[in-house]
Amino acid sequence: xxxxxxSSPDQTKQIAAKFAATLSGGEVVLLEGDMGSGKTTFxxxxxxxxxxGEGARSPTFTLVNIYPVSQDRIKQVVHADLYRLKxxxxxxxxxxxxxxxxxxxxxxVEWPEIGTSVFLDxxxxxxxxxxxxxxxxxxxxxSYA
Amino acid sequence: xxxxxxxxxxxxxxLALVVKEGExxxxxxxxxxxxxxxxxxxxxxxxxxxxxxxxxxxFPLLVELGVPCDGSGIDVVAVTAGPGLIPAxxxxxxxxxxxxxAWGKPxxxxxxxxxxxxxxxxxxxxxxxxxxxxxxSFDVRSEGRIPLFPSLCLIVSxxxxxxxxxxxxGQYELLGRTRDDAAGEAFDKVAKLLGLGYPGGPEIARxxxxxxxxxxxxxxxxxxxxxxDFSFSGLKTAVKREQAEREQRAxxxxxxxxxxxxxxxxxxMKAVEQYHPRSVILTGGVSANRLLRETLAHALNARDARIxxxxxxxxxxxxxxxxxxxxxxxxxxxGQICDPLTLSADANWALxx
Ligand SMILES: Nc1ncnc2c1ncn2[C@@H]1O[C@H](COP(=O)(O)OP(=O)(O)OP(=O)(O)O)[C@@H](O)[C@H]1O
Ligand SMILES: [Mg+2]
Numbered sequence: 433x434x435x436x437x438x439s440s441p442d443q444t445k446q447i448a449a450k451f452a453a454t455l456s457g458g459e460v461v462l463l464e465g466d467m468g469s470g471k472t473t474f475x476x477x478x479x480x481x482x483x484x485g486e487g488a489r490s491p492t493f494t495l496v497n498i499y500p501v502s503q504d505r506i507k508q509v510v511h512a513d514l515y516r517l518k519x520x521x522x523x524x525x526x527x528x529x530x531x532x533x534x535x536x537x538x539x540x541v542e543w544p545e546i547g548t549s550v551f552l553d554x555x556x557x558x559x560x561x562x563x564x565x566x567x568x569x570x571x572x573x574x575s576y577a
Numbered sequence: 578x579x580x581x582x583x584x585x586x587x588x589x590x591x592l593a594l595v596v597k598e599g600e601x602x603x604x605x606x607x608x609x610x611x612x613x614x615x616x617x618x619x620x621x622x623x624x625x626x627x628x629x630x631x632x633x634x635x636f637p638l639l640v641e642l643g644v645p646c647d648g649s650g651i652d653v654v655a656v657t658a659g660p661g662l663i664p665a666x667x668x669x670x671x672x673x674x675x676x677x678x679a680w681g682k683p684x685x686x687x688x689x690x691x692x693x694x695x696x697x698x699x700x701x702x703x704x705x706x707x708x709x710x711x712x713x714s715f716d717v718r719s720e721g722r723i724p725l726f727p728s729l730c731l732i733v734s735x736x737x738x739x740x741x742x743x744x745x746x747g748q749y750e751l752l753g754r755t756r757d758d759a760a761g762e763a764f765d766k767v768a769k770l771l772g773l774g775y776p777g778g779p780e781i782a783r784x785x786x787x788x789x790x791x792x793x794x795x796x797x798x799x800x801x802x803x804x805x806d807f808s809f810s811g812l813k814t815a816v817k818r819e820q821a822e823r824e825q826r827a828x829x830x831x832x833x834x835x836x837x838x839x840x841x842x843x844x845x846m847k848a849v850e851q852y853h854p855r856s857v858i859l860t861g862g863v864s865a866n867r868l869l870r871e872t873l874a875h876a877l878n879a880r881d882a883r884i885x886x887x888x889x890x891x892x893x894x895x896x897x898x899x900x901x902x903x904x905x906x907x908x909x910x911x912g913q914i915c916d917p918l919t920l921s922a923d924a925n926w927a928l929x930x
Contacts, residue, residue: 467766468814472757490758490810492766493736494587495662498924527664566818 433574439567444470445477447571451559452481457505458535460554462544462576465561470569471542474559478540479509491542492516496526507536515543523547552576578909579605580653581644581676582902585669586661586689587736589895590634592642594651595699595902600723602699602906607892607899608641610634632668648680655905658686659926666922678917685908686915687901690737690928691749693860694730695907696889696900698723724856724887731845733869734861734895735761735776738807740844741928742852746907751929752848753805760837761863763809767816767833771826781830782866788827790835793819797840805844812836838869846876849884856885865894 438444461478463471472490479488483501491497491513499509510531517523523546531537533554544551560572582593590610596603644651656673659666670686677684729752730741738755758766761778768777773784795815798808816833823829845857857877859870874886893899 467770468810468817472810476757487756489755490762492762493734493759494660496924500925525664526662 433572435570435572437564438470438569438571441470441473444473444561444569444571445480448474448477449481451573452478455482455506455538457507457538458533460532460539460541460551460556462548462551462556462558463540463542463561464544464558466563469561469563471561474561474571475511475540475542478538479511482506482509482538496528501538505536506538508538510537510539511542512539513542514546517546520546520549523550578652578906579650580655580902580905580909581651582687582898582900582905583654583656583669583673584689584692584896584898584901585665585672586657586659587665587896589897590638590668591896591898591901592638592644593898593902594642594644595899595906597903597906602903604699604899606642607897608638609897610638635668635672648676648682651680651682653683653685653905653909654680655685655687655902655908656920657689657692657901658920659688659923661689661922661924663922663924666924670920670922674917674920683909683914684917684920685905685913686920687904687908688926688928689896689901690732690739690741691747691904692900693732693734693737694741694743694858695904696860696893696897697858697887698903699890699893699899722885722887724858724885726856727852727854728856728858729845729848729852729854730858730860731841731864731873732861733760733841733859733863735759735765737761737861738809738841739928740805740848742848742854743858747911747913749928751927752852753807753844755807755809756799757808757810758813760807760809760841761861763813763833763837764863766813767830770813770817770820771830773830776862778863778866781834782868784827785831785834785868788825788829788831790828790831792825792828793823793832795819795832795836797836797843800840800843805848807840807844809837809840834866834868838866838872841869842872842876845873846880849877849880854884856887859886859888860894862895864888865891 476488479499491511492515497511556576558574558576562570564570578597580595584591593607594605654673654677656669726745728743732739738759740753742750765777768780773780798811877884877886
């Protein structure tokens with residue numbers, strides 16, 4: 433387990449970029465934390481670090497955003513958001529299983545709680561964000577044990 | 578020309594029949610999977626869940642629409658091929674391909690955002706009359722006017738916030754977009770924070786009427802950014818912070834709505850100054866917001882009364898297949914017909930490549 437304090441959105445993105453450098457493809461990253469804690473901000477930092485294209489946007493309405501990556505191993509980041517889902521039965525239409533565990537894909541999931549049972553099989557990495565003040569966020573990165 | 582429109586890019590499955598005669602579009606019939614009547618007739622299912630399970634809805638919708646089995650009377654099949662959620666898009670795309678192939682009718686692929694733009698071409702575009710007095714006098718009037726090019730389009734919905742310059746049919750230039758949350762998403766999340774129902778847009782607008790928009794200072798994100806991009810996540814966070822400290826929900830709703838409208842309108846007006854459009858189109862789910870329509874109409878009128886303002890009929894602001902058929906007619910006339918054997922959905926289909 434690793435904890436780190438961020439004192440600005442940019443710093444959260446930098447932390448995400450460093451985290452991105454440790455990824456090799458096939459990872460599933462669960463982004464946990466309250467509304468406005470910085471899950472999308474973290475995803476933006478991670479996607480910016482991996483791809484040179486456009487930045488990540490909130491997938492709350494679109495449900496799943498796919499960002500192409502041109503790296504040796506990682507070919508895309510799949511950014512999902514389960515905020516609008518009311519039960520795990522609604523997961524199926526998202527077809528996330530097409531991406532989970534694929535060696536050329538990193539899957540990021542905001543509001544993952546509803547689908548935890550599905551993600552547990554993929555030994556996900558957990559990134560928890562906690563807003564400790566207006567500008568400060570406590571990030572906890574751990575494996576899901 | 579009579580078109581069958583098919584839309585299934587996100588939550589809604591929708592079909593529509595639209596007739597185009599000369600420059601005029603007429604909506605013949607439109608059916609949505611979320612419609613209460615549909616659920617009552619074909620089994621009571623929870624709309625939000627079911628709407629994304631598009632497959633089961635296709636046949637009841639076809640029956641409801643009254644499409645003849647042999648496709649007689651239909652000249653073109655138009656289907657949303659992106660952007661959107663792939664499993665959802667596939668349902669509509671495969672349906673469109675099957676019908677076009679079986680009927681031997683031309684198939685056209687439509688971009689979902691382009692569909693929203695074309696919603697203002699239907700049944701005489703709505704033109705906002707000068708709004709006088711209290712909000713009740715709000716009046717969207719059809720004057721049979723069609724947007725002249727270049728046209729500046731502000732597309733605002735749950736999943737999108739985009740400023741697009743349209744130089745002609747099918748010719749788009751992306752001027753700006755949100756970098757994080759879409760405007761409609763911000764409405765829904767703030768509604769949740771304030772303990773209001775879903776969808777959040779109408780709920781906030783209603784509560785805002787009882788509040789004072791100036792009582793609580795909220796930020797106007799990206800107003801001075803120098804570009805035409807938007808950002809709404811900071812506004813969500815600001816409301817959350819303020820709400821933890823005070824009880825004035827109506828003031829927060831009013832202040833939030835005003836902040837969103839201010840940012841959308843001022844960026845649109847910046848684009849008007851830079852690109853000198855002859856018309857402005859406001860479309861997408863958030864275009865139903867009365868304050869947004871009025872404020873933008875007033876700002877345009879004050880800037881140059883010759884710029885026409887167009888917004889869809891309120892029944893066409895959300896996702897629907899009528900707009901897809903309308904955009905499809907234009908694509909068909911431009912000769913952009915697809916092969917029903919090879920068309921595939923594209924989750925990231927950008928309006929501008
Ligand atoms: N240190 C920080 N790290 C990240 N974001 C911060 C920080 N300080 C302030 N913020 C602000 O907090 C907000 C985080 O919003 P963001 O949309 O990333 O949160 P989220 O967790 O994805 O929310 P949601 O639950 O709506 O998806 C932004 O407005 C950002 O500017
Ligand atoms: Mg988010």
